[in-house]
Amino acid sequence: MAPAAWAAELQPLGSPGKFDYAWLKGAARDLAHTPYRPHGKALPRDVAALDWDQYQAIRFKPDHALWADERLRFRIRxxxxxLFFKRPVRMFELAGGQAQELAYNPAMFDYGRSGLDGARQPRDLGFAGFRVHVAPDFDRDVAAFLGASYFRAVGAERQYGLSARGLAVDTALGHDEDFPDFTDFWFERPAPGANSVVVYAMLDSPSITGAYRFAITPGELLTMEVDAALYPRRQIERLGIAACTSMFHVGENDRRTARDWRPEIHDSDGLAMHRGNGEWIWRPLVNPATLRFSSFVDKDPEGFGLMQRDRNFDHYQDDGAFYEKRPSLWVQPKGAWGEGAVQLVEIPTVDETFDNVVAFWNPAQKPQRGQELLYGYRLYWGATAPVRPALATCVATRTGIGGTVGRKPQHWSWRFVVDFAGGQLARIDPKTTTIEPVITASSGSIELKSARPLASVNGVRATFDAVPPPRSGPVTLRLFLRADGQALSETWLYEWTPPAPADRKLAPA
Known part of the structure; x- marks a missing residue:
């Protein structure tokens, strides 16, 4: 029987049943011991045939949201x-230890100009995903779970950007990637005045199953406390924990595909890592000509995330997408994760409609069939990470042809200009203290290096030219600032692919 406080259009499907996280973990474990079966069934033809404009015309009616008739801070739409969301997802309300499935009801939706007749759809049609709304602004959502195991959230800027995934499986290997689905969600009815809402999820795929618990707390930095219990169906070559997915098309450091009038186009501009040994690393993102895979070996990482550090509108000039407001996503492990690596995948893209960047934690030991893998972590969505290095951080990376202006070049080189701000930089007197750029390259050589004050960022600009080796291939560059033997900045780490030797054209004097 449906709770009396439900909106009239929220109708139950089937009978309520007992539920808690222990039950969900047990159900996921049992599911892993059975052959995978795609969930759901074929959609009705008219639903499956919806195009982009028709799908966008369908609107959920706000007054029909879960808990809309109760004085709670949260509502679920x-x-x-x-369109792209063809696998039905089951939705349940959880109250008093009892879970009640929600039935599809056309009265929930305004179909507008979609051409879809909701009354003709089956009662067990199901849903594609959900959004979380919080008082006092119920008009705009703060989190959305939609498609496979993807979800997004916003901080104070209320601007969506990059996504997270429940799990990444076999990303960037020589065979098809496995995209797990969240097949069921349970919404725990919050207590009056509660600052968080708890959502449970079942994950399923040919490779693995999982039980998830999300405690979502909106704020300037929206926080998600995530607990995951994973049960592999087979040995997994590359498991991606706390996967972050983003887009980088054009930036200050990479204008390979710069044909647009906007100076920069990206949801994230770099991967930040706080290693288990305390070192902070900043790896600027690129839009590579070919798929690029990077692995940063670590033990018990303190955190990592895809960040949007550049928050200056003038650098984007996009008054529709507002890239300067896109949230960063910081992952903070709960407990020791052991040995593994933060791994980064960068995929070529020709425009901004494709997410082409993925970052995740990959444990050193390959998961095996029959194991239980337990992970806990926090996700922080917003303008900044909840923790920052005490050292100066990289605020911009620019690149271009090397050499000295006015002099005929004797060989081909590439200029790197890296700006640092924060930490002790603003308090250092350059007249009495020499700041040294410490630069290394995995191959080739470095020349014309310097570090000088930069008033516009109240920091320091480091510049150098990289001379590639005669052969082709990527070059790893590392840079940090130092004074009196002490590090002043985080480590800037860059994967540079020089042009082929035949394409290294010298500029005229």
């Missing part, structure tokens, strides 16, 4: 099936 549901996404209709269609």
């Amino acid at each position: 549901l996404f209709h099936l269609g």
Whole structure:
């Protein structure tokens, strides 16, 4: 029987049943011991045929949201099936230890000009995903779970950007990637005045199953406390924990595909890592000509994330997408994760409509069939990470042809200009203290290096030219600032692919 406080259009499907996280973990474990079966069933033809404009015309009615008739801080609105979202997801309300499935009801939706007749759809059609809304602004959502195991959230800027995934499986290997699905969600009815809402999820794929618990707390930095219990169906070559997915098309450091009038186009501009040994690393993102895979070996990482550090509108000039407001996503492990690596995948893209960057934690030991893998972590969505290095951080990376202006070049080189701000830089007197750029290259050589004050960022600009080796291939560059033997900045780490030797054209004097 549906709770009396439900909106009239929220109708139950089937009978309620007992539920808690222990039950969910047990159900996921049992599911892993059975052959994978794609969940759901074929959609009705008219739903499956919806195009982009038709799907966008379907709107959930706000007054029909879960808990809309109760004085709670949170409300849940549901996404209709269609377009890219063809696998039905079951939705349950959880109250008093009892879970009640929600039935599809056309009265929940305004179908507008979609051409879809909701009354003709089956009662067990299901939903595609959900959105979380919080008082006092119920008009805009703060988190959304939609498609496979993807989800997004916003901080104070209320601007969506990059996504997270429940799990990444076999990303950037020589065979098809496995994209797990969240097949079921349970919404725990919050207590009056509660600052968080708890959502449970079942994950399923041909490779693995999982039980998830999300405690979502909106704020200037929206926080998600995530607990995951994973049960492999087979040995997994590359498991991606706390996967972050983003887009980098054009930036100050990479204008390979710069044909647009906007100076920069990206949801994230770098991968930040706080290693287990305390070192902070900043790896600027690129849009590579070919797929690029990077692995940063670590033990018990303190955190990592895809960040949007550049928050200056003038650098983007986009008054529709507002890239300067896109959130960063910081992952903070709970407990020791052991040995493994933060891994980064960068995929070529020709425009901004494709997410082409993935970052995740990959444990050193390959998961095996029959294991239980337990991970806990926090996700922070917002303008900045909840922790920052005490050292200066990289605030911009620019690149271009090397050499000295006015002099005929004797060989081909590439200029790197890296700006640092924060930490002790603003308090150092350059007249009495020499700041040294410490630069290394995995191959080739470094020349014309310097570090000088930069008033515009109240920091220091480091510059150098990289001379590639005669052969082709990527070059790893490392840079940090030092004075009196002490590090002043985080480590800037860059993967540079010089042009082929035949394409290294010298500029005229």
